[in-house]
Amino acid sequence: MGVAVRLCGISKRFGTFAANSNISLSVEKGSIHALVGENGAGKSTLTKIIYGMIQQSEGEVYIQEKPVHFSSPREAIDAGIGMVHQHFMLIPTLTAAENIILGDEHARLLQHLPMKHLKNLIRKHAREFGLAVDPDATVENLSVGEEQRVEILKLLFRKASIMIFDEPTAVLTPSETEHLFTTLRTLRDKGNTIILITHKLDEVLSVADTVSVMRKGKITGTMPAKSVTKPELARMMVGRSVLFKVTNPPPNPGETVLKVNNLGYCTRQGVEKLHNLSFKVRAGEIYGIAGVEGNGQSELLQALYGLAPAGTLLTGEAMLKGRSVLGKNPAEITLMGVSLTPENRLRHAVILDYTVSENLLFGRHREPAFHRGAGFDNRTLNRYCEQIIADYDIKCTSPSSQLLSSLSGGNQQKIVLARELNRPDISLLILAQPTRGVDIGAIETIHNKIIEARTKGVAILLISSELEEITALSTRIGTLYKGSIVHEFSQEEVTLKRNSEDEFQKEIGLHIT
């Protein structure tokens, strides 16, 4: 078949840090090639080099056996390479068709756009590859799955034959994921080459032909996907065997800590995001909320932590030990004993330009224990930082001078979790996607710390789109679909069904779609 992309001795250094070192890789034409690895393993850097977004420090890139030196994505696009980014690059106010032709309009500056012809072309591609999208629909009204289809159509429209997908399933429902995989297989059968970046090992095994594993900037192995198993891949990624199971001793739930009753959330524009949402979390239990992203998780978090934007209409009640949290601000809610690790931690839970110790203090800087005069008590602060850094094995050399942005993603995540789990006198811990973006190796530590907090009697609300995480940790599980808890699994059910995990996950899957 020939080789579509060949990399020879690619290295990329940022300062003294080598994001990629001496990588050689061949991607067969007409195959699905998966690139797996932990965060910071260098997958994104490598694909950015192929796509011309950054330039390698050393090495050669060959496209269709011709050496290339892209200085911008534009040149890569011209060479037949396309990329679907994790965060879609669409303009919400334009229609699907307008987005697809954007930047490649086939018309002079003042000429009328040949829309009719273009739409026919789009429909043709759509039929061929199962990419059903209404060309006239405005992008902001499309579902996430449809938006992704628009992105793929964009690539087809530009006649890309090498397509890079960056974590394409992160935002999809299970059925949309299946749909995407069918499309990927069709694209491959028509002779396109697909590079799939992911960290979900099950997906790799089900859709990829070849898989390459990256660790610490190097390729640790390339093999046919059929010949390897999930634990083998995980070991290659992490460098040691990984336990996928966390020991979850029987819980001992106490009184109700959080009671949410008929909660409703209506945006300023009048869109109903939550309605009749009810559940309760008891002390010493983990209440897991399973659901595909975009079914109200973010809104639930906003409502519980006083972050709903001005103009939002909240109805119903959310009581923490008999006191309502609705209408209070985050500082007041924290004082009531609530701690939150938000979904998007790098944006919401840390200040990247602050030092590690300033970040370990962030959100807890109102605790009198850290105060001295108008400033902070450095001695207490240092002691606290040292203890946390040791406890959570955070890789950092000098917490009081090192900026958080200089740490690896996994360590940044650990800092947030450590800080929140360590809060004194918490009665409710809200964890949103606690292990998203965390290395497989660190997930174990974090899961154990969560169980530990539960055993101490903290009520924990766990919101995660990883069903594995939900089933492994939860005491009870509620399934969130279109803004309501549509089904709840009792403690007995969860304990019983946890033993046959695959079936349990399938059963939960039925309730969230």
Added chain:
Amino acid sequence: MNNPLTMNRKTAQFLIAILSILSALIVSTLIIFIAGRDPIMIFQKMFNATLGSSYGTGQVVFRMTTLVFAGLAVALPFQVKLFNIGAEGQLQMGAFAAAMTGALLPASLPSLSAISICIFSAMGAGACWALLAALLKVRFGVNEVIATIMLNFIAQGITGYLLTYHFAIPSTVHTPPVIDAAIIPSFHSITGMFPKSPANLSTLLAPFVALLFWFMLYKSRFGYELRATGLQPEAARYGGINAGMHSLTAMSIGGAAAGLGAANILLGYKHYYEAGMSSGIGFTGIAVALLAGAHPLWIFFSALFFSILEYGGLTVNAYIPKDIFMMIEAITILLVISFNALGKRIHQ
């Protein structure tokens, strides 16, 4: 550590500032040369007229004091990512308030209380004027750049109207002078330093206030929250920080600093309010803050540089138009911003 990529950020920022000043000086040398003058002669004359004489040094010290305050007025809001273009208007309101208070106080008041009352009224007026812009921003989402520019015009209108129609001494364009007790004594009258120059004791306030600002920003819990709000406003909200509150306080404190700058001019030098007395100082304050990276202590050096340039430019006006030095100021700022952007790109 020789590699610019591994250089620490503070050193980099310092080098960028120095590099910008040097490049601006080179450009100005070229301009002077093209204008047909000998650059070395011009610079020599400038030096003799500023730091080379005690009167000139006094002038520089006096201007520097105002610029330190004006720079702080811009720098503090800048830390919450608010661009205070309104130091000019805040200074004007502060000056007018100080002049009116100083003129209306009973003449028997002891000096210390008279001066304090006048300074506080200048700070109060500056703070209120800045707070108005911040309120518009926090309440109605009016961009603070637009709000402060408009408030500059309004300040000019109000002071102009009040001066012309109500408070000016007939057939002059200034208010009656403040009472003697409200006058901040000049260095000359106390120590004999800087003879005849407008340098006065309010200069002593400047390092004190700058230190206070530095402590507030980098050592206090207030500053911790304030800077967090500026760096990542969304994260600050999650961290339970009231971002709107911080916008209001940062702007008002900035406005109060502008008021102090007004006190230096009015109580220390002019002793009455006259039309156009603050012209442009608030805007130079923006340059001062930018060159110093909005750092309260570096503002001292940056204010010194600009005051030498401004006063020195005036003294060689006979040979070369002082507008050239305005160009140098502007070029320096553009270079600082460009070099900073360039530095960031290299870092990536």
